[in-house]
Amino acid sequence: MTTNALEIPTKPYTGEKARLSRAYDYLILVLALFLFIGAFHLHVALTVGDWDFWVDWKDRQWWPLVTPLMMITFPAAVQAVLWSNFRLPMGATLCISCLLIGSWIARIFAYHLWNYFPINEVLPATMLPSALVLDVILMLSNSLIITSIFGGIAFALLFYPSNWPIFGMFHAPVEYGGAQLTIADLFGFQYIRAGTPEYLRLIERGTLRTYGQYATPQSAFCSALLCTLMYPLWWYIGKAFATTRFVKNI
Amino acid sequence: MMKTRKALLGILFLILWGLTFMPNTALAHGEKALEPFIRMRTIQWYDVMWSKDKLNVNDEVVITGKFHVAEDWPRGVPKPDATYLNVSSPGPVFVRTERYLNGQASVSSAALKLGGDYDFKIVLKARLPGRYHLHPFFNLHDAGAVMGPGHWFEVVGDPAAFTNQVKTLDGNVIDMETYGLANGIGWHAFWFALGAAWLLWWVRRPLFIPRYKMLQSGQEKWLITSLDRKIATVILLGVPLFVLGANAMTDRQYPNAIPLQAGMDQIEPAPSAVNGGLIQIKVQRTEYRVPARSLTIVAQIYNASDQPVQVGEFATANVRFINPSVGQPAPSDAEVVARQGLSVDSADPIQPRETRTLRITATDVLWRNEWLDGLIRDADSRLGGLLFLYDATGKRHIASISTAVIPKFD
Numbered sequence: 001m002t003t004n005a006l007e008i009p010t011k012p013y014t015g016e017k018a019r020l021s022r023a024y025d026y027l028i029l030v031l032a033l034f035l036f037i038g039a040f041h042l043h044v045a046l047t048v049g050d051w052d053f054w055v056d057w058k059d060r061q062w063w064p065l066v067t068p069l070m071m072i073t074f075p076a077a078v079q080a081v082l083w084s085n086f087r088l089p090m091g092a093t094l095c096i097s098c099l100l101i102g103s104w105i106a107r108i109f110a111y112h113l114w115n116y117f118p119i120n121e122v123l124p125a126t127m128l129p130s131a132l133v134l135d136v137i138l139m140l141s142n143s144l145i146i147t148s149i150f151g152g153i154a155f156a157l158l159f160y161p162s163n164w165p166i167f168g169m170f171h172a173p174v175e176y177g178g179a180q181l182t183i184a185d186l187f188g189f190q191y192i193r194a195g196t197p198e199y200l201r202l203i204e205r206g207t208l209r210t211y212g213q214y215a216t217p218q219s220a221f222c223s224a225l226l227c228t229l230m231y232p233l234w235w236y237i238g239k240a241f242a243t244t245r246f247v248k249n250i
Numbered sequence: 251m252m253k254t255r256k257a258l259l260g261i262l263f264l265i266l267w268g269l270t271f272m273p274n275t276a277l278a279h280g281e282k283a284l285e286p287f288i289r290m291r292t293i294q295w296y297d298v299m300w301s302k303d304k305l306n307v308n309d310e311v312v313i314t315g316k317f318h319v320a321e322d323w324p325r326g327v328p329k330p331d332a333t334y335l336n337v338s339s340p341g342p343v344f345v346r347t348e349r350y351l352n353g354q355a356s357v358s359s360a361a362l363k364l365g366g367d368y369d370f371k372i373v374l375k376a377r378l379p380g381r382y383h384l385h386p387f388f389n390l391h392d393a394g395a396v397m398g399p400g401h402w403f404e405v406v407g408d409p410a411a412f413t414n415q416v417k418t419l420d421g422n423v424i425d426m427e428t429y430g431l432a433n434g435i436g437w438h439a440f441w442f443a444l445g446a447a448w449l450l451w452w453v454r455r456p457l458f459i460p461r462y463k464m465l466q467s468g469q470e471k472w473l474i475t476s477l478d479r480k481i482a483t484v485i486l487l488g489v490p491l492f493v494l495g496a497n498a499m500t501d502r503q504y505p506n507a508i509p510l511q512a513g514m515d516q517i518e519p520a521p522s523a524v525n526g527g528l529i530q531i532k533v534q535r536t537e538y539r540v541p542a543r544s545l546t547i548v549a550q551i552y553n554a555s556d557q558p559v560q561v562g563e564f565a566t567a568n569v570r571f572i573n574p575s576v577g578q579p580a581p582s583d584a585e586v587v588a589r590q591g592l593s594v595d596s597a598d599p600i601q602p603r604e605t606r607t608l609r610i611t612a613t614d615v616l617w618r619n620e621w622l623d624g625l626i627r628d629a630d631s632r633l634g635g636l637l638f639l640y641d642a643t644g645k646r647h648i649a650s651i652s653t654a655v656i657p658k659f660d
Contacts, residue, residue: 162441190346199332
């Protein structure tokens with residue numbers, strides 16, 4: 001009797017097979033953990049960069065636009081693999097958790113201990129609420145289209161309100177040097193960054209301000225629209241780069 | 251033979267170990283990295299001074315100085331419409347508490363005017379003990395960092411004693427070192443715990459191979475249970491509601507929150523300190539003799555002042571060439587100075603209303619050491635700098651000059 005892909009168990013493994021299968025699970029999980037910590041953290045550092053590094057870069061216009069758009073990428077690709085092949089609705093939460101582990105390691109060791117910045121100046125943003133919702137929308141809908149539309153929108157729209165409880169207090173006003181600043185701005189002025197001059201973060205441009213000072217919702221909805229497009233793009237990238245041919249041979 | 255190999259391997263290992271774990275202290279901030287024509291013809295620093303160089307934690311040092319924005323700004327460098335007067339330091343070992351440009355408090359970026367004269371003052375408060383090399387410098391948008399003169403500072407004391415308190419417009423006094431940290435960590439820990447719980451909910455059961463096989467055999471319904479769906483529904487409804495609730499509470503807690511500030515300071519140049527009109531200089535020819543590391547400027551100088559004047563110094567890119575035969579304030583030890591580096595072919599002072607053509611020669615190995623001689627291979631082989639002339643009363647006249655440079659390879 002030969003073993004092939006069609007020889008499929010009608011129930012989960014038991015005994016030695018279960019033990020080996022579980023060991024394989026842990027092997028993959030540990031590898032995935034390190035892979036996503038490294039790869040996703042690098043991706044975010046290169047694309048979101050200063051917006052995630054510094055408290056005085058977390059503006060109301062570009063930060064809520066760029067961050068979800070760049071952070072929905074790996075979650076979509078990993079969801080494509082874990083959901084399509086294993087019905088595991090945890091791709092987004094796994095990726096964002098790994099990203100946060102990497103971010104916190106970098107903030108503590110690189111920014112604080114190595115470069116002396118106070119950690120409160122370099123607090124990372126969180127996307128875990130968005131990731132949880134993205135995972136459950138995929139699970140409950142089992143649909144790429146619905147997840148792209150509603151998951152992508154939720155992922156982007158939840159970003160700013162998720163982070164406002166962390167960063168809102170840094171927007172309290174201060175009078176300093178004859179000007180009104182936020183506490184976040186003051187961090188940028190006081191704690192010297194030779195390589196990131198202040199003019200680089202003067203990024204609030206255009207006329208979104210004229211819409212009754214509601215710049216953030218408009219940026220968030222713009223990001224939501226783009227996330228609905230970015231999600232399926234990265235879903236298919238995940239599908240294209242993933243293979244189950246090794247699993248089939250087991 | 252084996253012993254030799256082992257010895258070589260041992261040496262190789264020691265070298266690699268040394269390179270990896272015993273890096274040299276970085277003693278520079280890339281002050282020579284920018285092309286010479288940018289360093290010479292953009293921000294021309296002078297009179298940079300420090301109030302002290304030995305400090306305790308929490309002590310303040312005041313850095314003052316002046317700079318002239320060159321008229322002959324390189325065509326290839328964006329105009330200084332967005333610039334930031336910064337301090338080059340190994341991280342925030344000091345905090346910047348005050349900064350002034352032309353006496354005006356300034357916390358943002360500013361545009362500079364070509365030909366403008368500015369003075370500056372920066373107050374730094376020592377935060378971490380150590381020995382640090384600091385420079386004032388200008389970040390120029392799309393051009394890079396133009397360094398001013400550097401100086402070593404020594405900070406001693408207990409880093410835990412550092413305080414940095416600020417009063418908000420709401421009347422709260424906050425400690426910048428810890429403000430918002432516990433709150434931020436708390437929120438991250440909360441969401442991380444929720445995410446970890448969701449991951450563990452799935453990881454606790456058999457994962458990849460059994461689930462794949464079951465999915466392929468059409469047993470998908472066993473992979474997602476009704477309890478899974480209930481929990482997912484709770485997350486779908488609960489997380490957004492919680493997020494919006496926390497957001498609304500934060501809004502109520504900080505009703506006066508404002509967006510990050512995005513304005514730029516408007517700083518007008520000071521009355522002319524350079525090219526003030528009393529000394530007028532036309533450069534006729536400039537040669538750089540490569541082997542001798544010697545620059546000769548042939549310049550026609552008109553003295554419109556009422557006193558005889560002499561050329562005492564030529565300064566460019568923070569290198570000072572001093573004419574020892576002219577009485578002038580002595581440069582400090584910290585500066586990059588060629589103390590005998592400047593000579594003039596005519597020792598007699600230029601009399602009032604006299605026009606004289608002089609050969610001014612600046613010779614020193616600093617042309618090489620400061621990587622300034624590279625300008626002869628630039629696409630923009632022009633030189634800029636400040637000429638300092640003194641009269642018998644000690645009064646100083648400063649002229650910003652600009653000229654093409656012809657290399658001589660003799």
